[in-house]
Amino acid sequence: MQQLLIQIRQFSTISNETEELLHNCFEQVVYPKNHQLVTEAAVxxxxxxxxxxxxxxxxxxxGKEITHWFGFENDFVTSFHSFITQEPAVENIQLLEGSILWxxxxxTLTSLFNNHPEIERIVRIAYEKYYIRLEERYVNAQFKTAAERYExxxxxxPHILERVPLGQIASYLGISQETLSRIRSRL
Incomplete structure (x- = not known):
């Protein structure tokens, strides 16, 4: 929980009351590698x-899996469209390692928003950071070559290369595993 509060404090100063509220509202969950956190067609x-x-x-x-994002320590993750709209997800979220999540x-979050504007501000900032990452990824896909995206x-x-299978990295970059191998051998 300490890591979560540290990350939140980077977004905004929070009161002791808000910190206590968040501490009481988040629940720690532990899942093994390959656990499906979210599955398509489920809300x-x-x-x-x-x-x-x-x-x-x-x-x-x-029948082919197309990876479009990775999440690691100190990231907020969810199927954002499904979470916000409460419509069925079109994506899956899989754990690549055994993980500890909050x-x-x-x-609960909606209730906190309605009663604590400070929390609404924190989540807005988290959403903004997510949107910026999404836009950067879109621009890179449109205007950079595969080699530039890999570089x-x-x-x-660089931690992604140590923790994620190459096939999933290739999918994330929008290229085949063979193309990724050729790019890696040239660099």
Whole structure:
């Protein structure tokens, strides 16, 4: 819980009362590697904070898994569209490692928003950070070559290469595993 509170304090100063509220509203959950945190067609009812572990968000298209994001320590993760709209998810979230997460339900979070504007501000900032990452990923996919995307991954997030299978990294970069191997051999 300490990591979660440290991360929240980076977004905004919080009162002792708010800290206590958050402490009482988040629940620690521990899951093994390969656990499906969210499955497509189910409604995502929780927002998670990753204390320890690694996750990926992926879609399934024609029987093929397409990874579109990774989450690691100190990230907030959920199927955002499903969580916000309470409609069925179109993505899956899988744990890549055994993980320790802190979970809060949509209903609890909404209640906190209604009664504590300070918490609404914190979550807005977390959503803004998520949106910025999403936009950066979109721009990279549109305007950078596969080699440039891989080099940026190396520079910005080298830990991904140590913790994620190459096939999932290739999918994340929008290339085949063979293309990724060729790019890696040239660098």
């Amino acid at each position: 995502c009812r929780h927002l998670y904070f990753v204390e320890k572990g690694a996750l990926r968000g992926y879609y399934t298209l024609d 979970s809060i339900s949509k209903d 940026q991954l190396l520079n910005d997030s």
